[in-house]
Amino acid sequence: xxxxTKSSAKPSSKKSKSSKNGKSSSSxxxxxxxxxxxxxxxxxxxxxxxREFELACGENYSKGLIRGFLHLYIGQEATGVGAISxxxxxxxxxxxxxxxxxxxxxxxxxxxxxAELFGKATGTSKGKGGSMHLFDxxxxxxxxxxxxxxxxxxxxxxxxxxxxxxxxxLTICFFGDGSTNQGLYHExxxxxAIWKLPILFFLENNMYGMGSSIxxxxxxxxxxxxxxxxxxxxxxxxxxxxxxxxxxxSELAVARIRNGDGPxxxxxxxxxxxxxxxxxxxxxRGQEEVKxxxxxxxxxxxxxxxxxxGLATADQIAEVKASVDEAVATAVxxxxxxxxxxxSEIHNDVLA
Amino acid sequence: MPEIVLRExxxxxxxxxxxxxxxxxxxxxxxxxxxGAYAVTDGFLKKFGEKRIKxxxxxxxxxxxxxxxxxxxxxRPIVEFMSMSFTLVAFxxxxxxxANLRYMSGGQIxxxxxxxxxxxxxxxxxxxxxxxxxxxLAEVPGMKVVCPSTPYDALGLMxxxxxxxxxxLVAEPALLYGAKGEVPDEYYEIEIGKxxxxxxxxxxxxxxxxxxxxPVNDAAGTLEGRGVSVEVIDLRSLAPIxxxxxxxxxxxxxxxxxxxxxxxRGGVMAEVTADLQQAASEWLDGPVMRVGSVDVxxxxxxxxxQEVLTDADDVLxxxxxxxxx
Numbered sequence: 001x002x003x004x005t006k007s008s009a010k011p012s013s014k015k016s017k018s019s020k021n022g023k024s025s026s027s028x029x030x031x032x033x034x035x036x037x038x039x040x041x042x043x044x045x046x047x048x049x050x051r052e053f054e055l056a057c058g059e060n061y062s063k064g065l066i067r068g069f070l071h072l073y074i075g076q077e078a079t080g081v082g083a084i085s086x087x088x089x090x091x092x093x094x095x096x097x098x099x100x101x102x103x104x105x106x107x108x109x110x111x112x113x114x115a116e117l118f119g120k121a122t123g124t125s126k127g128k129g130g131s132m133h134l135f136d137x138x139x140x141x142x143x144x145x146x147x148x149x150x151x152x153x154x155x156x157x158x159x160x161x162x163x164x165x166x167x168x169x170l171t172i173c174f175f176g177d178g179s180t181n182q183g184l185y186h187e188x189x190x191x192x193a194i195w196k197l198p199i200l201f202f203l204e205n206n207m208y209g210m211g212s213s214i215x216x217x218x219x220x221x222x223x224x225x226x227x228x229x230x231x232x233x234x235x236x237x238x239x240x241x242x243x244x245x246x247x248x249x250s251e252l253a254v255a256r257i258r259n260g261d262g263p264x265x266x267x268x269x270x271x272x273x274x275x276x277x278x279x280x281x282x283x284x285r286g287q288e289e290v291k292x293x294x295x296x297x298x299x300x301x302x303x304x305x306x307x308x309x310g311l312a313t314a315d316q317i318a319e320v321k322a323s324v325d326e327a328v329a330t331a332v333x334x335x336x337x338x339x340x341x342x343x344s345e346i347h348n349d350v351l352a
Numbered sequence: 353m354p355e356i357v358l359r360e361x362x363x364x365x366x367x368x369x370x371x372x373x374x375x376x377x378x379x380x381x382x383x384x385x386x387x388g389a390y391a392v393t394d395g396f397l398k399k400f401g402e403k404r405i406k407x408x409x410x411x412x413x414x415x416x417x418x419x420x421x422x423x424x425x426x427x428r429p430i431v432e433f434m435s436m437s438f439t440l441v442a443f444x445x446x447x448x449x450x451a452n453l454r455y456m457s458g459g460q461i462x463x464x465x466x467x468x469x470x471x472x473x474x475x476x477x478x479x480x481x482x483x484x485x486x487x488x489l490a491e492v493p494g495m496k497v498v499c500p501s502t503p504y505d506a507l508g509l510m511x512x513x514x515x516x517x518x519x520x521l522v523a524e525p526a527l528l529y530g531a532k533g534e535v536p537d538e539y540y541e542i543e544i545g546k547x548x549x550x551x552x553x554x555x556x557x558x559x560x561x562x563x564x565x566x567p568v569n570d571a572a573g574t575l576e577g578r579g580v581s582v583e584v585i586d587l588r589s590l591a592p593i594x595x596x597x598x599x600x601x602x603x604x605x606x607x608x609x610x611x612x613x614x615x616x617r618g619g620v621m622a623e624v625t626a627d628l629q630q631a632a633s634e635w636l637d638g639p640v641m642r643v644g645s646v647d648v649x650x651x652x653x654x655x656x657x658q659e660v661l662t663d664a665d666d667v668l669x670x671x672x673x674x675x676x677x
Contacts (some may be wrong), residue, residue, distance in 0.1 A: 059527055092425070095392065104428065123458070124457035124458065125456060125457050125458035125460070126459070127458075127459050128455055128456060129456045129457060133456040133457070134646075135456070135457035135458070135460050135461065136460070137457070137460040142421075142424060143456070143457065143461075144456075144463070145449070147444055147448050147449075150417070150444060150445065150448060150449060152414075152417070153413065153414045153415070153416070153417020153418050153420070153421065154417055154418075154420055154421040154424070154449060155421060155422020156414070156417070156418045156421060156422070157417060157418035157419060157420055157422040157424070157425070157429075158422070158424065159421070160418055160421065160422045160426045160427075161421065161422045161425030161426060161427050162425070164377070164403065164422070164427060165609040171421075183413070184413055184414060184417070187409075187411040187413065187414035188414050188417070190409060190411065190414075191408070191409060191411060191414045191415065191418060194409065195406075233625070263491060348454045348459065349454050349458060349459035350454070350493050350494055351454070351458075351494065351496070351515070351518050352454070352462055352464075352517035352518050
């Protein structure tokens with residue numbers, strides 16, 4: 001099949017637009033913005049950490065130290081980091097199989113996350129979950145789910161419990177455009193809406209479900225947020241390459257949910273710069289399309305803008321990089337040096 | 353002891369859980385306003401309110417999945433399916449999520465959820481409404497499955513299921529909702545994973561569960577009339593299966609017929625048969641005889657459906673074929 005370089009969802013510089021009452025606009029990068037220097041540097045640190053972690057994953061996959069399927073988040077860092085930065089400790093985060101970025105943004109231990117990918121006893125799931133099934137209940141990170149759209153009702157149930165317990169905590173559920181043609185996507189939207197659940201549906205629309213462009217597999221174009229009108233769920237679109245725009249859109253949605261307004265929906269247009277998994281040769285798309293998006297790489301553009309705007313110094317950025325590089329190297333070493341799970345572990349954790 | 357029907361026993365188990373544990377809530381299709389397709393939750397909405405008694409849209413995998421999430425967050429949901437056949441729509445959530453989450457998370461996540469569903473054929477509902485998928489789910493690691501045959505067992509097993517920290521499927525034989533039995537007022541529970549020797553005997557062991565106990569008990573009565581001493585075992589739990597109880601009985605009687613009300617192929621009794629031949633063949637005077645309903649889609653017409661269903665004659669035929677009794 002001929003590769004297509006055409007995309008009706010070109011990378012754009014627009015910050016966000018909204019449907020229904022999902023009104024939001026990014027203040028962007030200026031001195032009067034809500035994000036202070038420390039926050040900006042932390043956002044950058046997390047994005048850079050995810051990027052370096054993923055690069056290390058790819059490297060160790062090539063070495064055969066990580067096996068199974070490995071789906072990297074490279075290119076999508078601004079979405080998870082921006083959205084998760086708006087949460088509280090008592091909120092839940094639910095992800096799909098491309099979960100490393102969300103896990104790290106939620107503060108999962110870098111060493112234990114890497115050890116899980118290496119299948120080691122020190123991993124977050126003691127080596128029983130792997131790349132697609134990261135969990136840290138103490139941090140409210142409820143997985144890591146590898147059946148497409150399967151995590152949506154789980155997230156609704158977590159939100160149901162938060163509502164049931166009369167808290168103002170919420171659940172954020174990440175999913176990709178690939179999940180939107182599953183029945184569960186529609187079933188869960190309906191359920192969340194009729195029960196007014198405290199849930200933020202966060203669609204990371206990276207334009208491809210594995211090797212299928214959404215233009216090929218979805219009737220109705222590349223925009224999903226207008227469809228939320230069907231369920232009466234307020235929905236906004238945001239530039240997923242702009243971490244501050246994502247953060248701001250998420251803050252607005254989170255505030256509404258805590259206010260008791262029920263489910264909210266954000267669609268971030270984003271892009272993975274790499275294949276679906278490490279087994280993907282990307283024959284289904286042209287490199288020009290990838291390059292176009294790479295020009296807007298948040299891990300590169302965000303620190304550059306911070307320096308340009310005088311919100312961070314080159315030294316500060318370099319310091320962040322150095323500490324992250326060290327942390328990732330330490331994590332790989334930790335994972336390599338960690339013991340394999342005992343064979344007796346096979347029978348543990350099947351039943352309570 | 354007071355006698356009540358199985359429906360009432362289930363209702364009592366649910367009601368006391370709702371009264372005693374604020375984390376318990378029930379959801380399912382038409383369980384509230386309508387009162388439940390089999391009236392098990394009739395009157396609950398008025399008594400416990402919308403927060404505890406949740407009517408759901410017809411979205412089996414979504415509300416079952418929501419039950420999993422609520423359980424993972426510490427609540428104790430009871431999810432009702434209108435028919436065991438409809439669990440098929442939610443199998444992905446039951447198997448991939450409910451049963452796997454504890455293991456995949458390295459023990460971090462518990463799913464203390466009860467799934468209730470009426471099971472079995474016999475009232476001419478045709479192929480899509482008559483199936484017994486508890487036999488499939490019983491082979492899934494991470495699941496517990498129980499199937500009561502009496503009001504006493506229904507209450508005792510329901511109590512244990514609700515207290516259990518695993519996903520537990522309660523398969524409720526639809527034909528037995530109106531079956532009467534003695535249930536004491538005093539509190540009791542029935543341990544999941546333990547079979548019940550409901551009749552002691554020395555010549556042959558008959559094993560079944562749920563609605564299969566009817567043909568087995570009928571056959572046992574006939575055999576006793578012929579002077580055959582029959583031991584009857586009610587599995588009560590399909591996962592885990594109490595093989596120890598079955599093997600102990602076979603060592604005593606040296607003869608065994610296992611009986612399933614569900615279709616014969618695969619299923620719980622295939623497991624029992626295979627394990628018995630490995631663990632107890634030297635004690636057996638003949639083959640492990642297996643009886644089950646005919647392996648066809650369930651027919652609608654009454655005569656056809658009755659012919660497909662396991663009955664006492666099928667059990668007696670197997671006893672005669674295997675052991676000449």
